[in-house]
Amino acid sequence: MKILVCIKQVADMESRFVVSEGASWFEETDLAFRINEYDEFAIEAAVQLKASLGEAEVTVLSAGPQRASDALKKALAMGADKAVLLLDPEAPKKDSWQVANLIADWAKPQGFDLVLTGMQSQDRGSGQVSLFLGELIGANSVSCAVALEASPGSIKVERELEGGLRAQVELSTPALVSCQLGLNQPRYPTLPNIMKAKKKPFETIEVTAALDPAQEVLWMGAPEKAGAAELIEGDLASQVERVVSILKDKKLVG
Amino acid sequence: MALESTREIYWNIPSSSIPLMYLLSAVATGVMLWGFYRRIRVYQQGETWPPLSGLGARVFRGLKLALTQKKVRRQRGIGQAHNLFFWGFGVLFLGTVLVFIQADITDPLFGVRFLTGRFYQLYSVTLDVAGLVALVMIVGMFVRRFFVPSMRGGIKPADLWMYMDLGLILGTGYLIEGLRMAVTELTQNPELANYSPVGLGVARLVAPLGEASIRSWHFGIWWFHMLLVMAFLAMIPFTRLKHLLLTPLNYILFEDQPKGYLKTLDLEDESAESFGVATPKDLSFKDIFDTDACTSCSRCQDRCPAYNTDKPLSPMKLIEDMGKVCFAMENGSLIDGVGKDALFSCTTCGACMEICPAEIKHVPKIIDMRRNLALMEGEFTGEEVAKAMDAMEVNGNPLGFAPAKRADWAEGLDLVPVEEADYLYFTGCYGSFDSRNQQVAKSLVKLAAAAGVKLAILGPQEKCCGEPARKMGNEYLYQSLAMENIELFKEKKVKKIVTSCPHCFQTLNKDYRDLGLEAEVVHYTELLAKLWKDLRFQLGKTSLEVTYHDSCYLGRYNGIFDAPRDLLAAAGAKLSEMSACKEESFCCGAGGGRILAEENLGTRINNKRATMAQQTGAEAVVSSCPFCLTMMEDGTKNLTGEPVKAMDLAELLVSCLPTESTLEDK
Numbered sequence: 038m039k040i041l042v043c044i045k046q047v048a049d050m051e052s053r054f055v056v057s058e059g060a061s062w063f064e065e066t067d068l069a070f071r072i073n074e075y076d077e078f079a080i081e082a083a084v085q086l087k088a089s090l091g092e093a094e095v096t097v098l099s100a101g102p103q104r105a106s107d108a109l110k111k112a113l114a115m116g117a118d119k120a121v122l123l124l125d126p127e128a129p130k131k132d133s134w135q136v137a138n139l140i141a142d143w144a145k146p147q148g149f150d151l152v153l154t155g156m157q158s159q160d161r162g163s164g165q166v167s168l169f170l171g172e173l174i175g176a177n178s179v180s181c182a183v184a185l186e187a188s189p190g191s192i193k194v195e196r197e198l199e200g201g202l203r204a205q206v207e208l209s210t211p212a213l214v215s216c217q218l219g220l221n222q223p224r225y226p227t228l229p230n231i232m233k234a235k236k237k238p239f240e241t242i243e244v245t246a247a248l249d250p251a252q253e254v255l256w257m258g259a260p261e262k263a264g265a266a267e268l269i270e271g272d273l274a275s276q277v278e279r280v281v282s283i284l285k286d287k288k289l290v291g
Numbered sequence: 292m293a294l295e296s297t298r299e300i301y302w303n304i305p306s307s308s309i310p311l312m313y314l315l316s317a318v319a320t321g322v323m324l325w326g327f328y329r330r331i332r333v334y335q336q337g338e339t340w341p342p343l344s345g346l347g348a349r350v351f352r353g354l355k356l357a358l359t360q361k362k363v364r365r366q367r368g369i370g371q372a373h374n375l376f377f378w379g380f381g382v383l384f385l386g387t388v389l390v391f392i393q394a395d396i397t398d399p400l401f402g403v404r405f406l407t408g409r410f411y412q413l414y415s416v417t418l419d420v421a422g423l424v425a426l427v428m429i430v431g432m433f434v435r436r437f438f439v440p441s442m443r444g445g446i447k448p449a450d451l452w453m454y455m456d457l458g459l460i461l462g463t464g465y466l467i468e469g470l471r472m473a474v475t476e477l478t479q480n481p482e483l484a485n486y487s488p489v490g491l492g493v494a495r496l497v498a499p500l501g502e503a504s505i506r507s508w509h510f511g512i513w514w515f516h517m518l519l520v521m522a523f524l525a526m527i528p529f530t531r532l533k534h535l536l537l538t539p540l541n542y543i544l545f546e547d548q549p550k551g552y553l554k555t556l557d558l559e560d561e562s563a564e565s566f567g568v569a570t571p572k573d574l575s576f577k578d579i580f581d582t583d584a585c586t587s588c589s590r591c592q593d594r595c596p597a598y599n600t601d602k603p604l605s606p607m608k609l610i611e612d613m614g615k616v617c618f619a620m621e622n623g624s625l626i627d628g629v630g631k632d633a634l635f636s637c638t639t640c641g642a643c644m645e646i647c648p649a650e651i652k653h654v655p656k657i658i659d660m661r662r663n664l665a666l667m668e669g670e671f672t673g674e675e676v677a678k679a680m681d682a683m684e685v686n687g688n689p690l691g692f693a694p695a696k697r698a699d700w701a702e703g704l705d706l707v708p709v710e711e712a713d714y715l716y717f718t719g720c721y722g723s724f725d726s727r728n729q730q731v732a733k734s735l736v737k738l739a740a741a742a743g744v745k746l747a748i749l750g751p752q753e754k755c756c757g758e759p760a761r762k763m764g765n766e767y768l769y770q771s772l773a774m775e776n777i778e779l780f781k782e783k784k785v786k787k788i789v790t791s792c793p794h795c796f797q798t799l800n801k802d803y804r805d806l807g808l809e810a811e812v813v814h815y816t817e818l819l820a821k822l823w824k825d826l827r828f829q830l831g832k833t834s835l836e837v838t839y840h841d842s843c844y845l846g847r848y849n850g851i852f853d854a855p856r857d858l859l860a861a862a863g864a865k866l867s868e869m870s871a872c873k874e875e876s877f878c879c880g881a882g883g884g885r886i887l888a889e890e891n892l893g894t895r896i897n898n899k900r901a902t903m904a905q906q907t908g909a910e911a912v913v914s915s916c917p918f919c920l921t922m923m924e925d926g927t928k929n930l931t932g933e934p935v936k937a938m939d940l941a942e943l944l945v946s947c948l949p950t951e952s953t954l955e956d957k
């Protein structure tokens with residue numbers, strides 16, 4: 038079975054994001070980057086499938102700037118077999134349609150049986166790349182997987198629905214599944230695997246496909262502050278005093 | 292005319308018995324030697340040979356520590372009792388050696404007898420008293436081991452035989468002496484009999500039996516005594532008694548490393564099949580010897596913060612369990628033998644190693660097994676720890692804050708660029724990000740400014756020193772963080788570093804040396820204590836009554852006990868010590884990477900420590916470690932009764948700095 042895992046390197050969400058006036062995306066200086074959390078579930082799922090199927094090849098792919106190679110190396114250390122970087126310094130600014138097309142152009146001729154992705158990226162959060170990609174490469178696609186089983190020619194997926202419901206879906210390959218929190222616990226790479234990863238095939242492909250964006254960002258920035266929480270500290274008596282004075286100030290008590 | 296003061300050696304023993312006695316002794320000695328010899332192949336499972344450079348000095352060290360009982364006597368009470376027992380039995384042994392020398396060497400070969408006259412009198416009285424001391428001690432030790440409820444758990448199968456044998460050897464010794472004296476000295480040389488007071492008492496008791504009866508009893512008991520001695524020799528390697536040889540040998544095999552040293556793994560070693568310790572073959576010869584050198588005295592266990600809060604770790608049991616796996620000779624799993632919960636419960640506080648009379652190194656073994664779990668299995672004590680590892684890797688700190696915010700705490704403070712600074716202040720993750728500990732970092736900067744010392748920080752470029760990762764076994768992450776920091780120090784030509792965190796201090800000052808750091812590293816308590824002595828800053832007086840909590844990595848591992856106390860005295864604080872202080876300090880619970888982990892097993896260590904602080908009646912528990920402060924903040928909040936404030940020494944000192952107006956007054 039040929040498995041493709043699509044991952045994205047995103048800024049750590051604890052970062053201090055700076056958006057320049059009129060910019061459509063945040064500055065990258067002083068940021069720490071990591072693998073998109075949902076994509077880690079996809080990598081883990083692929084590695085587990087490989088172990089359970091015995092015969093499978095896991096390719097991990099990212100469309101992004103050079104820094105994304107760190108994310109790919111970590112995916113190799115987690116157990117993927119080879120990595121492909123679709124090198125595009127502008128990738129973070131591209132919209133979901135553009136990114137899905139970038140990936141599809143490369144992936145379609147490769148004939149993958151199963152494509153795994155994260156459910157959404159932590160930074161852009163559109164949740165669209167995976168399903169666009171499924172359409173573009175002609176795979177049966179399903180989102181929000183919380184359990185996954187594969188046998189030759191067919192994939193069984195448990196999906197998380199709203200309202201605490203679950204649904205089981207069976208798809209024939211080629212298939213695409215996007216992975217949701219709860220699917221698995223991504224492994225911590227072992228040292229021998231980190232060392233082995235350094236020797237695994239790593240292909241960098243410069244991509245230049247200039248597809249027009251399907252959407253335009255008009256404005257980006259932090260929302261206006263709507264209110265603030267106050268943490269009341271100190272000993273019990275002073276805490277009580279403070280609460281009482283707040284209630285009185287706000288005229289919530291007489 | 293007074294008879295000569297001496298005695299006939301082998302009195303009443305037919306000469307035909309002597310060769311048989313020696314033959315049996317030789318057999319017993321053979322069993323003893325075999326008992327030790329067969330262990331060598333167990334030790335040799337460890338592929339690294341023991342350190343033996345400077346053997347002469349090592350032997351001298353071993354003898355010195357054994358004969359002075361320096362390590363054993365630190366435990367008040369039982370330590371002194373052991374000392375008395377050691378010397379009581381030691382004198383008896385030396386006495387027996389003298390008998391052997393005279394009876395089998397000097398007399399038959401040269402006709403020389405030296406156990407005569409004044410010397411014999413002295414010899415006689417010394418041995419008589421030594422025997423009594425040993426007898427009292429063995430009875431006392433027996434009662435303690437078998438009748439003190441808290442001790443009963445530590446009884447080993449052979450203990451009863453061992454105590455009985457030792458007690459009977461001493462008892463029958465006096466019986467033989469008394470029986471001999473009843474026939475010889477009591478009637479023929481009563482003056483000499485006074486030089487064996489205990490023997491004399493026995494002699495008077497048995498005298499009425501009559502000579503013939505005494506002689507036959509004497510002959511029988513003499514043989515019984517000899518067989519008991521032979522049994523003693525033969526049982527040494529198979530009981531607790533093995534420590535007679537193994538403890539001094541362990542002193543000789545000691546590893547001459549700074550306290551708290553952990554070996555720096557060569558992670559690029561392509562021939563290495565695995566990293567860390569999983570089975571006996573991954574251990575060193577010395578590690579396995581350590582497991583055998585344990586006498587199960589339980590001093591480590593008595594002090595272990597994990598054991599004392601009902602966690603599944605006893606350092607003693609850990610060493611015993613490792614020993615069992617090693618002695619099974621099957622290269623079995625040490626981690627299964629010890630249990631993962633035991634491994635992960637350790638705070639690496641080092642109290643076990645500090646007190647161990649046999650110099651067993653518990654903590655490096657625990658770290659080595661954690662290394663195997665972390666590096667080979669990617670396993671940590673919990674998800675939260677794996678998450679913290681990830682944060683260290685991505686954000687350069689275990690708390691997951693943005694590296695860009697690392698210097699936010701220092702805004703508006705009196706800092707200079709690195710090249711102009713007297714010291715680089717390596718702030719550490721807690722000082723940089725934890726709001727409570729940011730107060731400490733700010734205090735330190737103000738104190739340095741008051742003393743005219745220029746500090747710089749690396750800010751967003753500083754990374755976690757890697758200590759929690761290292762102690763959790765993640766040597767790979769530790770080394771990558773360490774190398775980044777060291778490169779940065781070199782690039783910025785840093786010569787002197789001050790830390791506020793004892794964990795950073797230990798890591799930079801000791802662990803980084805293997806990776807090439809040369810800069811001088813000090814902890815702020817030492818720096819400030821020196822500046823204070825040099826009259827570089829003034830302090831007003833506080834009226835606060837405090838107790839001082841020694842951080843393990845400042846105190847036990849680095850011996851810095853006086854500097855913080857001198858500073859407390861300088862500020863006029865009234866110090867009441869907890870009974871567990873200085874070398875005996877009780878960990879806050881956050882060492883060994885446990886600061887990153889949930890404490891789900893047993894009760895909370897910090898609550899126990901906070902209660903100890905409260906019992907001193909102090910208003911505040913002062914420490915000089917960000918982990919300790921974090922734990923004491925939580926621990927003191929959970930106290931019932933008198934409130935205790937948790938604070939860092941730097942905060943106390945900064946509150947005593949004279950304000951602008953008071954300075955002008957002077």
